[in-house]
Amino acid sequence: MIAVLGAGAFGTSLAVAIGRERPVTLWGRNLKHRSQSAVSLPENVTVSAEIGDVGADTVLLAMPAQALRGFLQDNAPRLAGRKLVACCKGVDLRLGLGPVGVIRSVLPGTTGAILTGPSFAADIARGLPTALTLACADDAEGLRLQHDLSTAVLRLYRTTDVVGAELGGALKNVIAIAAGIVIGAGLGDSARAALMTRGFAEMVRFAESRGARGETLTGLSGFGDLVLTCTSPQSRNFRHGLALGSGQPVDESATVEGVATARAVTDLAERVGIAMPVTAMVAALTEGHVTLAEAVRTLMSRPLKQE
Numbered sequence: 001m002i003a004v005l006g007a008g009a010f011g012t013s014l015a016v017a018i019g020r021e022r023p024v025t026l027w028g029r030n031l032k033h034r035s036q037s038a039v040s041l042p043e044n045v046t047v048s049a050e051i052g053d054v055g056a057d058t059v060l061l062a063m064p065a066q067a068l069r070g071f072l073q074d075n076a077p078r079l080a081g082r083k084l085v086a087c088c089k090g091v092d093l094r095l096g097l098g099p100v101g102v103i104r105s106v107l108p109g110t111t112g113a114i115l116t117g118p119s120f121a122a123d124i125a126r127g128l129p130t131a132l133t134l135a136c137a138d139d140a141e142g143l144r145l146q147h148d149l150s151t152a153v154l155r156l157y158r159t160t161d162v163v164g165a166e167l168g169g170a171l172k173n174v175i176a177i178a179a180g181i182v183i184g185a186g187l188g189d190s191a192r193a194a195l196m197t198r199g200f201a202e203m204v205r206f207a208e209s210r211g212a213r214g215e216t217l218t219g220l221s222g223f224g225d226l227v228l229t230c231t232s233p234q235s236r237n238f239r240h241g242l243a244l245g246s247g248q249p250v251d252e253s254a255t256v257e258g259v260a261t262a263r264a265v266t267d268l269a270e271r272v273g274i275a276m277p278v279t280a281m282v283a284a285l286t287e288g289h290v291t292l293a294e295a296v297r298t299l300m301s302r303p304l305k306q307e
């Protein structure tokens with residue numbers, strides 16, 4: 001049995017997609033919000049506001065990355081021993097870990113996996129074809145999850161490179177904010193392409209330094225999601241950048257994972273001496289430490305180097 005915890009945009013869309021083929025329980029802490037959503041649920045989906053009723057052994061965790069640690073701590077006894085699949089993208093500010101690292105840190109001994117890759121919740125909910133990465137260090141467990149969670153239109157690829165999948169999804173949000181800033185400020189498509197490419201280089205550099213395989217970063221959870229998020233106004237991270245770049249107010253109510261992750265990753269990279277110029281600039285810009293003009297000048301005046 002499968003449960004999705006978190007009835008926001010992504011959790012609801014996953015419950016809808018999986019619920020078209022098999023039974024799912026969807027739990028949310030604020031189901032009033034869900035009932036206002038335009039998405040209608042298939043019959044296979046049972047909605048519950050009582051977490052104690054959720055008896056599934058496979059549990060998808062679909063809340064923002066910065067909320068995951070507290071949620072796991074609050075619900076540790078009830079979640080221990082289940083297969084936990086993180087469905088969020090980010091690096092925890094306090095622990096400096098991706099979502100599976102957070103699961104392992106709060107619930108040692110629990111199987112942790114991550115479902116990530118290029119997919120807008122609205123596309124999944126509409127039943128449009130989507131391909132994602134399912135990463136689990138235990139390949140036999142990963143194989144089982146891959147089969148249990150794939151559907152006719154939700155195609156899961158499998159890897160054991162958990163760190164690579166975690167960091168691809170987390171870091172692309174930061175680069176998407178930068179891409180939005182570039183477009184919002186009218187700096188042009190050429191500048192965005194340059195920034196995506198150099199941003200991707202620093203994603204790979206950072207992820208490899210933490211044990212990820214480069215090929216994971218070139219896959220769906222890295223390059224794939226980078227392309228989607230840096231080029232579509234459906235992305236909240238991209239839209240956040242658009243607002244910053246064009247001097248408009250940002251949407252404070254939106255889940256914009258790249259903001260906290262930019263700070264978390266900048267601090268981690270500084271500690272180990274890895275150059276992350278785009279990520280560090282996004283952290284400085286979103287925190288108001290530099291102006292856009294200073295950021296562009298700084299990035300363009302870095303010493304000339306080999307590609």
Ligand SMILES: NC(=O)C1=CN([C@@H]2O[C@H](COP(=O)(O)OP(=O)(O)OC[C@H]3O[C@@H](n4cnc5c(N)ncnc54)[C@H](O)[C@@H]3O)[C@@H](O)[C@H]2O)C=CC1
Nearest residue numbers: 007008009010011063064065067071088089119120121255
């Ligand atoms: N929306 C999308 O298209 C996609 C989102 N994601 C990822 O999914 C994660 C969640 O994003 P969305 O669902 O889009 O955000 P959302 O803002 O639509 O929903 C977040 C949900 O988490 C719940 N929540 C927040 N803090 C909580 C806590 N402490 N305990 C329990 N529930 C809590 C909220 O009540 C809300 O229902 C993010 O990491 C995002 O990057 C991944 C792929 C696609």
Ligand SMILES: O=C(CO)COP(=O)(O)O
Nearest residue numbers: 117118119120235236237
């Ligand atoms: O992760 C996503 C698409 O894969 C969703 O992007 P946003 O969180 O920027 O909306």
